[in-house]
Amino acid sequence: MSAIPADEPNIAAAAILRLSRLHALDDAALATLTVSARRLRRVNPDNEILVEGKRIPETLLVLSGWCARVRQLADGRRQVLSFLLPGDLIGLCDQVEPLACSTVVALTPVDLCVAPDRGMHPDLDRAYMISRARDEALLMAQIARLGRMNAYERVMDLLLELNERLEMAGLAASGRFAVPVTQEVLADTLGLTSVHINRTLQLIRAEGMLSWKGREVVLRDADAISRLIGRTAPRISGQF
Amino acid sequence: MSAIPADEPNIAAAAILRLSRLHALDDAALATLTVSARRLRRVNPDNEILVEGKRIPETLLVLSGWCARVRQLADGRRQVLSFLLPGDLIGLCDQVEPLACSTVVALTPVDLCVAPDRGMHPDLDRAYMISRARDEALLMAQIARLGRMNAYERVMDLLLELNERLEMAGLAASGRFAVPVTQEVLADTLGLTSVHINRTLQLIRAEGMLSWKGREVVLRDADAISRLIGRTAPRISGQF
DNA sequence: CGTCAAATTGACAAGGTTCAAGGACCGTGG
DNA sequence: CCACGGTCCTTGAACCTTGTCAATTTGACG
Numbered sequence: 001m002s003a004i005p006a007d008e009p010n011i012a013a014a015a016i017l018r019l020s021r022l023h024a025l026d027d028a029a030l031a032t033l034t035v036s037a038r039r040l041r042r043v044n045p046d047n048e049i050l051v052e053g054k055r056i057p058e059t060l061l062v063l064s065g066w067c068a069r070v071r072q073l074a075d076g077r078r079q080v081l082s083f084l085l086p087g088d089l090i091g092l093c094d095q096v097e098p099l100a101c102s103t104v105v106a107l108t109p110v111d112l113c114v115a116p117d118r119g120m121h122p123d124l125d126r127a128y129m130i131s132r133a134r135d136e137a138l139l140m141a142q143i144a145r146l147g148r149m150n151a152y153e154r155v156m157d158l159l160l161e162l163n164e165r166l167e168m169a170g171l172a173a174s175g176r177f178a179v180p181v182t183q184e185v186l187a188d189t190l191g192l193t194s195v196h197i198n199r200t201l202q203l204i205r206a207e208g209m210l211s212w213k214g215r216e217v218v219l220r221d222a223d224a225i226s227r228l229i230g231r232t233a234p235r236i237s238g239q240f
Numbered sequence: 241m242s243a244i245p246a247d248e249p250n251i252a253a254a255a256i257l258r259l260s261r262l263h264a265l266d267d268a269a270l271a272t273l274t275v276s277a278r279r280l281r282r283v284n285p286d287n288e289i290l291v292e293g294k295r296i297p298e299t300l301l302v303l304s305g306w307c308a309r310v311r312q313l314a315d316g317r318r319q320v321l322s323f324l325l326p327g328d329l330i331g332l333c334d335q336v337e338p339l340a341c342s343t344v345v346a347l348t349p350v351d352l353c354v355a356p357d358r359g360m361h362p363d364l365d366r367a368y369m370i371s372r373a374r375d376e377a378l379l380m381a382q383i384a385r386l387g388r389m390n391a392y393e394r395v396m397d398l399l400l401e402l403n404e405r406l407e408m409a410g411l412a413a414s415g416r417f418a419v420p421v422t423q424e425v426l427a428d429t430l431g432l433t434s435v436h437i438n439r440t441l442q443l444i445r446a447e448g449m450l451s452w453k454g455r456e457v458v459l460r461d462a463d464a465i466s467r468l469i470g471r472t473a474p475r476i477s478g479q480f
Numbered sequence: 481c482g483t484c485a486a487a488t489t490g491a492c493a494a495g496g497t498t499c500a501a502g503g504a505c506c507g508t509g510g
Numbered sequence: 511c512c513a514c515g516g517t518c519c520t521t522g523a524a525c526c527t528t529g530t531c532a533a534t535t536t537g538a539c540g
Contacts, residue, residue, distance in 0.1 A: 053475055071384045074470025079387040081380050093376075094334075094369045101377040101474055129334045136333075137341040139379040140321050144311045146386035147319040147431030151496075182518065191387030196496055198520060230314025234341055235293055391528075422486065436528055438488060454537095 011111055012037035015063045018087025018169040022130040029121035037063055037113045043106040049090060050104040056091040058114050065110030066180055069102040070188070080189035082138050083107075083162070087169045089115055092132050108180045130236060137234035146191045151200045153229045154190040159210070160231055163222055175219035179212075251351055252277035255303045258327025258409040262370040269361035277303055277353045283346040289330060290344040296331040298354050305350030306420055309342040310428070320429035322378050323347075323402070327409045329355055332372050348420045370476060377474035386431045391440045393469045394430040399450070400471055403462055415459035419452075 010016075016033050019025065025033070040063060043049055049067060050056060067084040081102055084090060090104055090112070118125050141161065145154050162179065166172035183201070187194040204210045209225055211218045219225060226233075250256075256273055259265065265273070280303060283289055289307060290296060307324040321342055324330060330344055330352070358365050381401065385394050402419065406412035423441070427434040444450045449465055451458045459465060466473075 069380075071380060073384065073388055074472070077388045079384040081383050093373055095373055095476070098373070099475055101373070101476060102380055133333055133335055133338070133341070136376060136379070139376070139383065140309075140311060140342055142383050143321050143379065143386060144313065144319045146383060147428075148313055148317040184518080188387075193497055194519085195498080195521090199496095202520085232314070235339055236335070236341060424486080433529055434487085435489090435530080439528095442488085 011040065012063050012113070014086035014169040014171055015061055016087075018085075019124075019127045019131070021168050022134070023123060023127040025123045025127065026121070029116075029124045029127075032116045032120060032124070033061075036061070036116050039113055041112045041114075043067075043110045043112060045106050045108055047106050048103055049106060049110075049112070050100040050102075052100055052103045054100055056093070056095075056098040056100050059092050060090040060112045061115040062086050062088045062090065063111040063113055065106065065108040067104050067106050067110055068185070068189075069104050071102055078188045079191070080185065082135070082142060083189070085162075085165055085169060086171065087131075088135075089128065089131050092128060092135075107185060133236045134234070137236055141234055149229075151190070151192055151196055152203065154192070155186070155197070155200050155204060156209075156225055156229050157231055158186075158190060159217065159219060160222060160226055160229075160233075163219055164233060175222050177217055178215050179217050180215050251280065252303050252353070254326035254409040254411055255301055256327075258325075259364075259367045259371070261408050262374070263363060263367040265363045265367065266361070269356075269364045269367075272356045272360060272364070273301075276301070276356050279353055281352045281354075283307075283350045283352060285346050285348055287346050288343055289346060289350070289352065290340040290342075292340055292343045294340055296333070296335075296338040296340050299332050300330040300352045301355040302326050302328045302330065303351040303353055305346065305348040307344050307346050307350055308425070308429075309344050311342055318428045319431070320425065322375070322382060323429070325402075325405055325409060326411065327371075328375075329368065329371055332368060332375075347425060373476045374474070377476055381474055389469075391430070391432055391436055392443065394432070395426070395437070395440050395444060396449075396465055396469050397471055398426075398430060399457065399459060400462060400466055400469075400473075403459055404473060415462050417457055418455050419457050420455050 012034065015037070016025075016030065019033070020030070043065075049060065052071070062084050064086050067090065069081040069084065071079045071081060073079070084104065091098065091100060092115070115128075116124060118128060138161070141157075145157050149157060159179075163172050163175060163177060166177045171177060182194075183197045184194045187197045190197065192200075201210075201212060205212060209220050211220075225231075252274065255277070256265075256270065259273065260270070283305075289300065292311070302324050304326050307330065309321040309324065311319045311321060313319070324344065331338070331340065332355070355368075356364060358368060378401070381397075385397050389397060399419075403412050403415060403417060406417045411417055422434075423437045424434045427437045430437065432440075441450075441452060445452060449460050451460075465471075
């Protein structure tokens, strides 16, 4: 969590912070990450990073920007399965000939790098495993949201989740963070229409629990909101 | 896929068939599985096999019966995340101190055994990895169902998925299989009420695509239904 | 035959969608 | 610097899918 050379132009800072919080990384692992992050790849909004059914050439690490795993139905309806934020891994799996089971698309300008291979650093491997477990837990949380929460709860719950995840990457503090996506995307995430997302957000803002100006969100009292909607954050391993 | 001793009292047949279809298993792996399956554990309906947040002592293999991964909201609402069918693994993950991120409950009388440890047979390890990837794909399919399908499509899509999964374990043939759960459970799975599930099933039956007597379901023409609702089955690796 | 859970039905309410239009915002080019 | 164009946000009204509540029927089983 220390040992990141201060002179690095740290595009990777958020990603490294998140990974090192999943599992403490030794200097060698940090160095490898830093080196990997130098070879970065930029992807523009709406460009596909992975395509459903195609081979996964390598595991990628999100350094900055937001991506989404999406599934498209035959008639064009779209469902966002999950957001991929800085520090998240794309295409991580133990398959030999892995096929992507969902398309991954950039929602904002995104900086990626190829994630260091497994088997190089035990610490890094551990962080990968924990990351994968959290991914799965997020999918489950998403199922519960879509299946059993109303619009109000879905929005709140998602915002709380984003707050937690971004906080881990140092991208949120005291309930304040950027949500650089349109209400349309939120709608496709929460199984609602953008019209209804809009109305729900207005209701929440009117209640004063939330401010949302431009792309900046501020949750007034995350704990209170958690209690209000009865949220239980996913727990995977010891600390988190 | 052969080599299962014919004299075994084969409670484990379905599970072994499924696993061997995920990845061909050599005789040693089959033998190990067969031995593991001898020490079986019976769980009665509504009993919890894993509890959210508790440690996962060992990976289990479902031999017979249906289980469900469920998430309970604070006010009692319940969401079934996925069904666990014969041949499915419970608690499979690479964590060192893994915590269950969902409760697993028996829906019917269930026979389980402890799954052979990893690292014993390469074939078995591969089957495990593929199984885990499929699990994840099923979660994603579930998200798309809940987020972007209506009641009619949700029911159809779930039945098609169950047909495919049970077929792989030899428990479904030509669209015929048992669904040993109440409409209440289906409702908790599909994010609907049991009343609405009931009405939707009646509609589907009236259209003649489906018969559902007792706990026996018959899909008249699975391919036609697939096309009708624009279903695309999840693909993970080469064959499946 | 009685009992209990599960399935079914009806009437009504509500949450969310649809469609259509107007307004705010922002980068671009003249 | 301002006008233009596009995307996103916002709003209203009608509509429809699904939920709620409560009662009735069915079916399995002792």
